[in-house]
Amino acid sequence: xxxxxSGNQVPTPVENLVYSKVMEVGVYAGLxxxxxxxxxLVTGALPACLPMDEAPNVWHLSAQExxxxxxxxxxxxxxxxxxxxxxxxxxxxxxxxxxxxxxxxFGYCHFMKKRDRLFANIVLVGTLILLLAVxxxxxxxH
Amino acid sequence: MTRLYTxxxxxxxxxxxxxNELVAQAPAAEGVAPPAAMQDELVTPVDDSSSADEPVxxxxxxxxxxxxxxxxxxxxxxxSRLPWWAWSLILFVFTLVLGVIAVLGGVGGGVLFVPIVGxxxxxxxxxxxxxxxxxxxxxxxxxGSGLLRKNLTSVRLVFPVAIPTALAALAxxxxxxxxxxxxxxxxxxxxxxxxxxxxLLARKSEYPxxxxxxxxxxxxxxxxxxxxxxxxxAIEWKxxxxxxxxxxxxxxxxxxxxxxxxxxxxxxxxxxLVMGAPLKIAAGASGLLISIAxxxxxxxxxxxxxxxxxITVPSVAGMxxxxxxxxxxxxxxxxxxxxxxVISLMVFAGLSSxxxxxxxx
Numbered sequence: 001x002x003x004x005x006s007g008n009q010v011p012t013p014v015e016n017l018v019y020s021k022v023m024e025v026g027v028y029a030g031l032x033x034x035x036x037x038x039x040x041l042v043t044g045a046l047p048a049c050l051p052m053d054e055a056p057n058v059w060h061l062s063a064q065e066x067x068x069x070x071x072x073x074x075x076x077x078x079x080x081x082x083x084x085x086x087x088x089x090x091x092x093x094x095x096x097x098x099x100x101x102x103x104x105x106f107g108y109c110h111f112m113k114k115r116d117r118l119f120a121n122i123v124l125v126g127t128l129i130l131l132l133a134v135x136x137x138x139x140x141x142h
Numbered sequence: 143m144t145r146l147y148t149x150x151x152x153x154x155x156x157x158x159x160x161x162n163e164l165v166a167q168a169p170a171a172e173g174v175a176p177p178a179a180m181q182d183e184l185v186t187p188v189d190d191s192s193s194a195d196e197p198v199x200x201x202x203x204x205x206x207x208x209x210x211x212x213x214x215x216x217x218x219x220x221x222s223r224l225p226w227w228a229w230s231l232i233l234f235v236f237t238l239v240l241g242v243i244a245v246l247g248g249v250g251g252g253v254l255f256v257p258i259v260g261x262x263x264x265x266x267x268x269x270x271x272x273x274x275x276x277x278x279x280x281x282x283x284x285x286g287s288g289l290l291r292k293n294l295t296s297v298r299l300v301f302p303v304a305i306p307t308a309l310a311a312l313a314x315x316x317x318x319x320x321x322x323x324x325x326x327x328x329x330x331x332x333x334x335x336x337x338x339x340x341x342l343l344a345r346k347s348e349y350p351x352x353x354x355x356x357x358x359x360x361x362x363x364x365x366x367x368x369x370x371x372x373x374x375x376a377i378e379w380k381x382x383x384x385x386x387x388x389x390x391x392x393x394x395x396x397x398x399x400x401x402x403x404x405x406x407x408x409x410x411x412x413x414x415l416v417m418g419a420p421l422k423i424a425a426g427a428s429g430l431l432i433s434i435a436x437x438x439x440x441x442x443x444x445x446x447x448x449x450x451x452x453i454t455v456p457s458v459a460g461m462x463x464x465x466x467x468x469x470x471x472x473x474x475x476x477x478x479x480x481x482x483x484v485i486s487l488m489v490f491a492g493l494s495s496x497x498x499x500x501x502x503x
Binding site for chain 2: 010012013015016017019020021023024026027031034035037038041042050052053055056059060061062063064066067072074075076078086089090093094096097098099100101107118119122123125126129130132133134136138139
């Protein structure tokens with residue numbers, strides 16, 4: 001345990017610090033890529049898979065309908081279109097959504113090192129659930 | 143201060159009503175008409191990588207709804223008259239005000255964002271819910287790091303309950319994306335009014351009494367200690383009723399995934415009143431739980447294409463900025479009054495969503 005940053009006598013568990021560091025990095029990285037992608041989108045520096053001027057004509061349609069209109073694959077396939085500015089911005093949001101997976105990887109190593117197998121397994125199951133979501137199997141992707 | 147809150151709340155209502163005026167009702171069509179630039183060419187996927195997606199069945203009926211470039215969705219939804227940048231700007235201002243109100247009212251924002259934007263803005267519910275989840279996720283991840291360092295949340299408390307919650311959120315997201323949006327709006331309206339009722343009736347306990355820890359909680363060693371500056375002493379805590387908590391979190395997770403809510407409104411009472419965690423720990427644990435459960439649901443929406451940056455990025459930016467402004471106003475706020483106003487707004491938002499789902503609005 002380390003000393004709490006507020007200087008009181010209650011130490012902060014090391015696992016808290018492990019997760020804290022990874023979450024901090026994950027949020028900054030995710031938001032940075034999102035903002036860069038959005039900047040490239042609105043300035044027109046990169047082309048968009050869903051052209052901005054067309055967006056108001058289609059955003060009342062369902063996600064599936066919009067994806068089909070513009071040939072954007074569902075499932076994990078959309079990541080292959082990251083050369084489009086709007087998809088690049090979406091990659092940043094995906095990084096944000098993956099922060100806890102990365103944190104869990106570090107957390108798993110920490111709990112294994114502490115020989116806390118029960119909690120390591122809980123973290124492992126949590127990671128597998130998040131990876132199931134990432135896989136696209138729950139989105140009915142193509 | 144009262145005037146400021148009233149002004150903020152009125153801004154939300156006016157902004158929402160204005161948005162509603164700026165969209166035109168498009169009649170329902172049997173098929174999906176393409177946007178203007180695509181009407182000359184039969185729409186085919188841009189990339190072969192999506193070959194499994196057959197071109198959507200388009201009806202380009204020049205005498206019908208498509209003729210005036212007013213594509214109607216499968217739900218016969220609305221289209222907007224304004225350019226994209228105007229909507230992004232309106233959304234930014236709206237979420238900025240909402241962020242202030244949410245922090246002062248002690249809610250996450252999703253309980254207001256989803257029903258109001260889903261009812262009064264021209265976006266399909268898929269994009270509204272996807273955006274709301276990412277707004278909640280960005281907020282909870284940003285705050286989570288500091289809370290963990292300050293020992294105001296506990297991985298030992300959150301991770302065991304996060305497994306069923308994340309699974310339920312995944313299931314909720316799958317169901318939410320599969321059912322017609324009007325049905326989602328009706329269910330959401332009822333849920334939001336129910337949540338308003340829960341918020342009105344639920345009491346909080348600063349330091350709940352936990353006489354004896356349950357066996358599951360003991361086996362998982364769900365306990366901790368944190369420093370309470372107001373009392374200048376360390377507070378030790380432990381929990382009970384872990385099983386009941388897990389069952390309740392399954393329901394909460396499902397609703398979070400289905401409606402795109404952060405679900406702090408339910409997480410805090412379950413951690414605090416049911417499992418017996420101190421209020422500060424319960425609030426911190428709620429944020430960490432949202433970081434995990436909403437990640438699972440958010441990926442489902444991302445992979446389904448339910449995230450458009452022109453909608454999501456201004457919303458995330460507005461909400462984060464609004465929350466920071468709201469945080470600075472907290473010291474001079476009167477929480478009880480703001481909370482009552484937020485609950486009133488939730489009833490309005492829930493009722494609007496219900497009426498829109500029923501086709502009355």
